[in-house]
Amino acid sequence: MQIGDVARQVGLSLRTVRFYEEAGLLTPVGRTQGGFRLYDEDALDRLLLIKRMKPLGFTLEEMRSLLAVRDELRLPDLAPERRHELQERLKTWAALAEQKLADLRARAGIAADFVAGLHDDATREPADPATGGHLTTEPT
C-alpha cells in the first residue's frame, strides 16, 4: 500500500507518517511503477507501536531502539545467546512500561482527588460570619 493508505489505516496524518519515515522508523518494501513507495503490514505494526509510545513521552531514539529489538528478534537463525540478550532487553522495556503505567495510574488518582476537592469547594455554602467558619478541608 502507499503512504496515504498507511496513514489512513493507523489514523495518523500523512505529514506525521512522512516524518517517521524520514526519521528512519519506517522502510518501504518497494515502489510502484510510477516510483511511489510501497509499504506492507509491518509498517502498520510499527506505526501502531509508535502511536502508543508518543503520548507516553518516549523519544524518537527510544522508539527506534525498541523497533530494532523487535526487528532483530524476528530474524530467522538468530544465535541463542543473541536471542536471549534481546529477550532481556524486551523485559527491561516491559518493566519500564509497567513503571510508567503505575506512575500514570497514581497521577490519575491524584487528579481525581483534586477534581473532587474543587467540586467540594465550589458547592460549599458561603461561610457564616456568625461561626467564623471557613472553607478549609480537614485533613482527618
Next chain:
Amino acid sequence: MSNTHSIPSAAGAESGTYQIGDVADKVTLSLRTTRFYAEAGILAAVGEDGAGAPLYDEEAIDRLLLIKKMKPLGFALEEMRSLIDLRDEATSDDVSSDRRAELLDRLQTWIALAEEKLRSLEEQVRIAESFLGVLHDDAHRARRAAD
C-alpha cells in the same frame, strides 16, 4: 468536608498551632519542601512560639494538601498560588455576593481544567496498558520462537 472548628474566635491562639516540622509530618512532606513553600509565601505563619519560631494552623496543612495534589499534575507555583488566593477570597467573610459569584465562576474554570487533566491522564493510562500488552505479546512470541 465539614468544618470541625466550632471554636469561637476567643479561643487561645496557642490551640491548633504547629511548628513547621509538625506541619511537614502531618502532610508527609519533607521539612525542606515545606520550608520551600513557606518561603514562597504560600504558607503564612499565624504566630511565633516563645523562641521566635513561626507557628502555623490547620489552614497551612490544608494548603499543603492541595499543593501535594497539584504538584504531580504539573501545575506551576504561580498556578498553585492563584488557586489558593481564589479559595481564600471565596471563603472570606466579607466578600460581596457579586464578587463571590465571580470567584465561583473562576473556580468552575479550574474544575474544567482539572477534569481535562484527569481525562488526559486516564487516556494515557489506557495507552500505557496497550503498550504493555504489545510488549508482552512480543515477549511471548520471542519465547515461542526460541523453542
